[in-house]
Amino acid sequence: MPHRTFIIFILPSLLSMFLLIAVPIFSAMTQSVFIAHKQVLQVSETCDPFGCKKETSVDAEATAELRVKEPLGIFNGFKTYTNRNHLAVAEIKTFWNVTTDWKDFFSRIMNLPFYKALVFTITYTFVVTPFVIILGFLIALGTNSLASSLKGITIFFSLLPMIVTPLIGSLILFWMIDADGIIGSTLQIIFEDNDLSLKASPTLTWIMLILYGIWHSTPFAFIVFYAGLQTVPQETLEASMLDGASLWQQKRHVVIPYLMPLIIFVTLIQLMDNFRVFEPIVGFNASANATSLSWIIYNDLRGEDALQLFGSASATSMLTIIGVGILLIPVMIKIWKEFNSKTV
């Protein structure tokens, strides 16, 4: 392909990647290294229906003047990244110096919001991803061996969890697992424990969120693998059967290697998606027991009374991007190697 044609061909996608990916990332990056101006405060008499008193307020005009001079705020370097609500570098140093054993050191680190969220995010990612791939593969195999009259309806029902909006799905389950809900009260009867509450215990909340994640994402893996299974060459399968391969050996040595590119694809997408776990935490009202990096960003952007923390949110976003990058490195290396081996 001539270079000119190639450039014209790829220009629209380059342009949209630049506008929709590079520019927002650059903007978040910029925001994360600035903080707001010093607010000019004044003490004045404030009166409301309940009386008058001297109270501090912001001198809006003086603060606005500062803002006009330097619209971005004060340059803060990477201090937002290292502060207590993010990487907490100074705090960790102190913990290192004052603690005597590892257990105490780690329990103190787990008290910091960023690390607490990071641990849940990583646990969620590394438990949900393999389960989604294995279950999706098994369901695809099962559906593929069904009589063709049953296939359509099975596929439809297997896809349902993915069709339900995550927020709605988790909200419905949230009501079902309530102590008065069908799942919650059934569990109480089974375990003969009236205090059993899926919402109150951190461990049970984590298990619930992870189960929900598996339930929600498996259909995606299933439908990709099912599509892949339709293209598995029958000749190779028959040849392996003639060679006396057992059912397991056929799957292990023919089907799985054939589907490997799809498995890598699903792993890639799932790692990225699961690292950004967010909706179930909101839907299940689970933030007391489990938070994720995306949830922290959301919390900073919501603010109380519109005091949004754009710098903090941007810093967490950048750290999330770095996290996704680190997760994807092994998968990327594998893809790169395969790519090279094919071109050679």
Next chain:
Amino acid sequence: MLSKITLTTIFLFIIAQTTYAACGITSGSIRILANDFPAIHAILSAAEKCAGGGVTFTKNTTKEHRNLQVAGLTANPAEFTSAIVANGSIVPLLNDGLIRPLDDLVAKHGKGLKKHQLITINGKIMAIAFMANAQHLFYRKDILDQVNLEIPTTYEEVLSAAKAIRAKGIMEYPFALNTKKGWNLGEEFVNMYMGYDGQLFKPGTAIASINNVKGVAALKMLKSLTEYSNPDFLTFDSNATAAMWEAGKLSLATMWGSRGGAILDDKGSTSNITSNTGLSGAPTVAGGSTPATTLWWDGLTIAKNITDKDAEATFIAMMNGISTDVVKANNDKAVWLVEGFVPGKAAAGVSASATAGAPPYPMLPYAGLLHSALGSELAEFLQGNESAQQALADVEAAYNATAKEKGFL
């Protein structure tokens, strides 16, 4: 038959004419952003009657109003001509100078307003309050009778009543407050801390001062109370507690006064529960005299980045919205601050708390940041995973980081 229709038409025409005349605006654009609850709907539908002729009227009533208001009023011309705010949500508008002083409009069109409705900062009227709200005690008379106890007036009495109710096997979890992690939990701490006469900040500065004896005591009291709440308490917001009350699952609860009307009406519950439900002032705590609650007001503001003509039209329409007639027609929907309000059963708790000297929620520019830090850092103590001192130290550390980012420290 014909005459009836004619009469009705004439009658409707007269009504339309009088309201039109009462408004006295001929042109302008009125665009209102507000929270979403019955009292606000009553006000806005009255204000909407000013529309017609050259006057256009739009409203956006949403629970997300706080997240829209700054962006909506920063635009020039502003997206909304008026934002309905409360003590907390007026602060960002003041911080950025997005609302205009109302002195001349009040002088010209605000004759019916009472002095206590005017929110003044530095001598300038910045908002007009129309209703008050506070969290206070809801109780079930029939259940208190069963354990032979009076209506609790202190949180210590609430604890012993809850203990008695549990001991008698009436309810395992007789008590609740709005303890959902986040804003609600932060509000419960602020309320309880006020009961101990605590100071949220070192006077005159933005330095948080909650990690002290009073803070620890307030936190421990909250923990003792939540031990009588269902273990799911960290997911309880006002919708959840109100629903539990109406389902008869609570004997005592600290809830918002603005929920009173809906709880006492004949919808959503049985007559046995509603007829035995009483509202009383917020309890005091630890022998103090200040009710452990904060007072809130809801009021209207007028945007700065709009034409004076639109500002005047909006102000006049909103004055019609909060007129005495509207308040009389919607008496039980809120604790109105407007002339003509007759306090009913639903207003008892807020009135009693205000009379007993409950402090208003502070209109400080950095209060929201501390509230936010409280909401996210206190849950672990209530779950029993860390000490009260540690939880409060975490709050201050989280607050310091965000206050630096926002330029307050």
